[in-house]
Amino acid sequence: MTYSSDIQSLNKERLENVDISKCNFFTQFPLSKATLKGLKMSGYTKPTPIQKLVLKPALQGQDVVAEAPTGSGKTIAFVIPILELLHQSKVSMLDGPVAIILTPTRELSRQIFSVFAKIAREHRFTMMNIMGGKVSVLKDHEWNSIARANILIGTPGRMAQHQTENSLLDTSNLKLLVLDEADRLLDPTFREDLEVILQNLTPDRQTLLFSATLTKATDQLVRLSMRNPTIVSVNNKTTSACSTAPSNELHTPDELLQYYAVVPLEQKLDTLWTFLQSHCKKKIIVFFSTQKQVRYVYELFQLLRPYFKTLQLRGNMNQQKRFQVYDRFANSPHGSVLLATNLAERGLDFPNVHWVVQFDCPHYVEDYIHRIGRTARHGHTGRSLLFLLPSESSLIDILAKHSVVLRPVKFPESRLQRRVSKESSSLLARKLELTQSARLAFSAYIRDYCLMARINSTKQHKRNETSGVFNAKALPVEKYANSLGLPFISSLPKEYLQLVPDAVKFIKSFPTVVASSSDNVIQLSTSTINDDRGDELSTVNSESIPSTSAALVAVKDDNIDNTDSDDNLLVRKPLNTFIPNSSELKPLDLVENSSTDDENKNIQNAINELKTSGKSTNKSKKLGRMQLAKRELRQKIRSHRKLEFDDEGHVICEKIGDIPVAKPLLIADDQIEVESYEMLNIDKERHLLHDIIDKEDKKVWRQRIRERHQAERKKLKEERRKLSQSNGPKIRLKEHSSDSNIEESE
Secondary structure: OHHHHHHHHHHHHHHHOOOHHHOOOHHHOOOOHHHHHHHHHOOOOOOOHHHHHHHHHHHOOOOEEEEOOOOOOHHHHHHHHHHHHHHHHOOOHHHOOOEEEEOOOHHHHHHHHHHHHHHHHHOOOOEEEEOOOOOHHHHHHHHHHHHHOOEEEEOHHHHHHHHHHOOOOOOOOOOEEEEEOHHHHOOHHHHHHHHHHHHOOOOOOEEEEEEOOOOOHHHHHHHHOOOOOEEEEOOOOEEEOOOOOOOOOOOOOOOEEEEEEEOOHHHHHHHHHHHHHHOOOOEEEEEOOOHHHHHHHHHHHHHHOOOOEEEEEOOOOOHHHHHHHHHHHHHOOOOEEEEEOHHHOOOOOOOOOOEEEEOOOOOOHHHHHHHHOOOOOOOOOEEEEEEEOHHHOOHHHHHHHOOOOOEEOOOOHHHOOOHHHHHHHHHHHHOHHHHHHHHHHHHHHHHHHHHHHHHOOOHHHHOOOOHHHOOHHHOOHHHHHHHOOOOOEOOOOHHHHHHOHHHHHHEOOOOEEEEEOOOOEEEEEOOOOEOOOOOEOOOOOOOEEEOOOOOOOOOOHHHOOOOOOOOOOOOOOOOOOEOOOOHHHOOOOOOOOOOOHHHHHHHHHHHHHHHHHHHOOOOOOOOOHHHHHHHHHHOOOOOOEEEEEOOOOOEEEEEEOOEEOOHHHOOOHHHHHHHHOOOOOHHHHHHHHHHHHHHHHHHHHHHHHHHHHHHHHHHHHHHHHHHHHOOOOEEEEOOOOOOOOEEEEO
């Protein structure tokens, strides 16, 4: 340890003489040969402005808070200090974790791990990527090997779980903690996990914070136990003490062109489709507010067969599938569109992204900055487009206060392709899963929008300056539902009804389906509905449609779990009921309002009777062996058992298969009903089958084999006996033959 401390003191003396303004290459910094070689092999020779500002104080062991635009090279800025620290300390596998890097998402953690793998190829350190979503084999390997890793990269939740549950993890030798996307990690979402992590770390560690927006993070530096941190920013290229907070300005890359378009809510999908089709050879990321929107638009675009390749990335996808989507989009040179949630807005480095489209208004100004940061990275040019509703145009003024200027752009009505709004309704009619997905997307967007609008009426609106942008009363919910392909609104989220109580008039009930089996026709009888003009339609209108069509049954949104899952959507089956085949109820007849109560009552009674009888005619789904076995267990059925009774109804014996059970196991006459309702005892059944039934079954099997062999031997013996009793061929010599010819005769 004395040798390593001498090296560290020597390097600190060399760093004091370094003038960062003159350091145009990494070789001008006092770095190890292994680090310089790894940087050169990875293609990094010149440091970026943020790397120049961070390297000197970080290599000297100071706490650093760094703010820089996205794509400016913040990852390399903390990778180099970590490698130099481990190199100078001469750590080995036995020292355990020396550096921990926390990220808000698994994709970002995986990306940082790959950067370490490239630059640290000449070093001899161990590192591990810890995160959830792994298969059991990799999870066990992570659990047992974490104590031997010198660098840990992962998410706060997984790290906190290891510190509280894994006794093998020892962080007593930890010297450096890095928080990438620190403003996100300091949010209430990760607060509990971050507090657990900090409680188990040594207070004399070095801490590095990195993000593109750190205007709010400086208020929470005390929680991180940072000692007089150096705050650096590439905007003014100066360092300052902790008392000086970053400016209110939000800086974006100079190579980025930013646009916005005011689009009505009902035209958003058509506008997005038109834009993507006209830029089909570009690489584009489209951000949505909710996961259900991403899923529906992805499924809808897949059916419309666009000119571009469509991918989706959302948090409720399988982890392996998320990584596959990440790799496919990153490796796509052009002609690819990624539909994503805020999961992809921070830190992810997708190369050569031409456009970033924000389909919905961002919740926070910081979200807008991070989303547009997926393009115009590493000096490349890029463009961004923001869709705003007419009621959300005040966001432009809010962004202007932060020195973010957007240019307006318009989509002419003549060039707008309305294929989505025209074909979505027919696609939803053919696919029930897509219809349910559309309903979930509609409810998720309205609910998310209302949650942001409610913040404006609480005390939290002072913290979020964009809360006044969201106005739930200005949403044309009925037109929006029609643009998604939904014919009407079956239900509205309670959050929306609390803000707009008059919106109950938009809710319309689903049609009741009645079918005629003889005419192969389904009748749709709708309840009283008010159209847009306020006129009341006829109470019951019947419309003939093919019987192969299906109708949806209304499902309240309150009964649907708000959390997404990657399983198949739950869709209720069509309700098929039958009506009497009589002249009174022809398929195309209208039920008049002037019908008497007796006639309506008789018709309803007939329909109710046939509803109950019609349920038995529905084809049930074929069950598998496991499902049949579970159903028998629920019904207390003893499989492969049978009781034999005499003429008087008394139990003679009980058999399992063809094996009679011993007398103690027989069921008495007065216990038959009680025994049949007892739960199945697995241990008793296993003992019975193994110790009794198997032995008897083997005896019966041996007896059958023995009888079969005896029958075969008896048959063979009988054939031999018949052969021995039969007369063979006779031989007679010819008298007038010189040659003794032999002639056979019967």
